[in-house]
Amino acid sequence: MGEECGMPPVMFTIVGNPCDLVVSQCTFCANRSPDGTRCKAFPKGIPTDVLHNRHDHSDPYPGDSGIRYQPVQLGLGEKVPAKVPSSQISAT
Secondary structure, eight states: OGGGGTSOOOOOOBOSOGGGOOBOGGGGBTTBOTTSSOBSSOTTOOOHHHHTTSSOTTSOOTTSTTOOOOBOBOSSSOBOOSSOOGGGOOOO
8 A cells, every 4th residue: 555655654553552543653753663663763762751652752852862753754845743733633
């Protein structure tokens, strides 16, 4: 499916109960490793506070060497944010 748009498939990292569909901010980061457990900021393993979205990695985190979340480039300047502001979420 991903090959149709010229991009390789992406492995998603689901955090917590899969029924909650909580997706790690790392899933949409351009710095992450293919397996989603490491990245340029944390080559030995992403801390659980970052991986589980308890820390917004657009802000500094100890040991990240100044490397922060960078959104994956999808197309001509289109970006996927790591999180959607609560003001943009509609109640169902």
